Amino acid sequence: MSSVASPAWSQNVIQELVVTAQKREEALQDVPIAVSAFNQDTLEKAKIDGGPNLVIAVPNVNFSKGNFTGYNFQIRGIGSKLVAGSGDAGTGIHLNNAPLLSNNLFETEFYDVERVEVLRGPQGTLYGRNATGGVVNMITAKPIDEFEAMIRGEVGNYNTMKLRGMINVPLGDQFALRVAGSWLKRDGFGDNLVTGNDADDRDLFGTRTTLAFNPTDTFHAYFLWDHFDEDDNRSRIGKQFCTKDLGPSNVGGLGYSAAAGGLIGQIQRGLFSQGCSATSLYSAGALGTVNSQATLGGLFGALGGFQTGDAYAGKMQTTNVRDIESTFDPIYQSTTDIYQFNVDWDLTDELRLTWLTSYTDFDLYTRQDYNRYVPSNSFNTSPNPVNAFAAVPGYAAIYAALFPGGVINDAQNKPFNRFTTSDISSAYTKGWSQEVRLQSAYDGPFNFNVGGIMVRYQATGDYYVMFNTGTGYYQINNLFSTGNPNCIGAAPCVSIDPNYEPNRVGRNYYDAYGPYDLRSHAFFGELYWQATDTLKFTGGLRYTVDDKEVENHQVNLGIPGVGIAGPIPGTPDILHVEFKETTGRIGFDWKPDLDFTDDTLIYAFFSRGYKAGGLNSPCSGGQGVICGPPTFDPEFINAYEIGTKNTVLDGTMTLNLTAFYYDYQGYQVSKIVNRASTNENIDAKIKGVELETVWQPLQGLRLNAQIGWLDTEIG
DSSP: OOOOOOOOGGGGOOOOOEEOTTSSOEEGGGOSSOEEEEOHHHHHHTTOOSGGGGGGTSTTEEEEEOTTSOEEEEETTBSOBOOOTTOOOSEEEEETTEEOSSOOTTTSOOOSEEEEEEEESOOTTTTOTTOSSEEEEEEEOOOOSSOEEEEEEEEETTTEEEEEEEEEEEETTTEEEEEEEEEEEEOOSEEBTTTOSEESOEEEEEEEEEEEEEEETTEEEEEEEEEEEEEEOOOSSOOOOBEEOOOOSOBTTBOOOOTGGGHHHHHHHHHTOOSEEOOOTTSTTTBOOOOGGGSHHHHHHHHHTOOSSOTTTTOOOOSOTTOBOOSSOOEEEEEEEEEEEEEEEESSSSEEEEEEEEEEEEEEEEEEESSSSOOSSOOOSSOOSSSTTTTSTTHHHHHHHHSGGGOBOOTTTOSBSSOOEEEEEEEEEEEEEEEEEEEEOOSSSEEEEEEEEEEEEEEEOEEEEEEHHHHHHHHHHHHHHHSOTTOOSSTTOBOOOOOSSOOSOOSSSEEEEOOEEEEEEEEEEEEEEEOSSSEEEEEEEEEEEEEEEEEOOOOOTTOSBSSSOOOOTTSOSEEEEEEEEEEEEEEEEEOOOOTTOSEEEEEEEEEEEEEOOEEOOOOOOOTTOOOOOSEEOOEEEEEEEEEEEEEETTTTEEEEEEEEEEEEEEEEEEEEETTEEEEEEEEEEEEEEEEEEEEEEETTEEEEEEEEEEEEEEO
16 A cells, blocks of 8 residues: 655745736746736636726725726725826726726736736836826736647626637747637626616627747847727616705705795705715615706706606615616727737847837727616606796697607607606727836846836717706707707707717707827836845836826807807817926835745835826806816825735745835815816825735645725825
């Protein structure tokens, strides 16, 4: 009888992952930065399918979708709390070290990647603008000089079908081609209770083609084309909780008007409502509905006599958070093409020149029911006697002729006899970047990494809010002023767009439109001093220039005329801001020889980060209207961090600990001022601790733990 010996600890040693967190290849445990990295095998085993799932594997990371098609990927509490076409995210998103200002990395799935790196803390010195929170860098798998192929399919509930594949083909001695792809299709997890169709399904695919050129051992280049396409009924945002606010029962002890049988008082109380009350998500009424009288569409409903009171009176939402009541199924369409060309050229044994060119073409179109629940009552078949046109002789007959059966013929929302609102959020962007870096690998104590980058980014798109009460109200006014309720032309006509897909010709809907142009360039460098065999000092500086321009178009809702409105009188046609800032970091890392660890790294750094300011969204002009400030200021962060990385138990465990303190100045947050997103700056203090550990006690068994503690204070 023979016995099998237990596997030695050395057989379970955790393999080192090589990363480029400092834009040079280093073992993960040797990088003096709080960074988490995952190769393709780890991603699959940990079920990290895409960007949002990184929250389960990285401490102090949060992810949420925004209302206007964007997302908020927060690292240590720093992300994107602002809404502006000229605004920037607080987390830098990179593909193969190239910045992506518009991307689908958090809709698409990770496939055929070499690794995904998440760097926590300000990374502005090497990675540049808008990395005040950190960086997510996806490194794709590159062609190799051997043939290999892979295909993997999955099926699951909700008719889920997922397919991933890759083929790598050598093309002679100097070229190699790698083609990879991913496809996902599934039914929705919820239902649209109005149409009976699935809600929030997925139908998307991605492909990536990479051609490598390696003519010598010292020259390496590749060309990459990454394509993403999605066309499904994804909801742009989740269900919105609301405890209905009926409005105060009195104002300063004064009651509302009792005239017209209390109808005037009903309208008055609605005007003082906030729509939703500030209550707990766990309160009994949290799945209620907004008081439509507090909305702009509700105001038009009262002015035209369409609606008596709240359109959603007594209405409660379904308790299933995935189910919606939408007049139509949501539309989510996105296409992205990324082209990259990278050259690594070893000029000598000690000097490497890197040139990285990237171009991104990004299109996004989303459309959905604004509230995603249907009213509890219909429009009046004859106008509410309390309305803006009550003094017009024969208005009741005019109303009945224009809106038979209470139906408003609104092209963007289609004919309905109930309060109907929808919105469209779209974006069409083009981005270019050119980066050149020179880094050294001398045997002596000093080395460096220096470079420069230029970024050009152009974006346009619209945010439409379309409500049939507004169209009906302007149709009435047009009839009285021009004789044609659906006129299109100069004042006094308020043009009514006849198209289901609005094309900016109409002024019967809200349209935030302001094409944006960014020009940015920076010069950066880091110097490394190996003072002793175990002690290294790092110092870096970056000088950044951000130049931003936005076409100045006031919101044209209700402004007589046709098409896009001009600037608010007294303001320029082009709004322009420029920021010039110097940032950097300084610190050390030390590798002491300790008896109780196999390998230890201790590091401490001070970093100063920066994120540019910008231009606020266009405001609606008019007499007595107070708009928010036209611009908002940059963010600045002074970050202090100390950490240690340890390998213990004969290489079978890694144990990393980090502590940090942030003095944050000018954090950018949004609020609504006169129906426009307006950004302002606040100060904050942030401190926290992070623990990451991996233990592999047996071959094939790995235990992971990531723990984060965060304490924030708003100034």
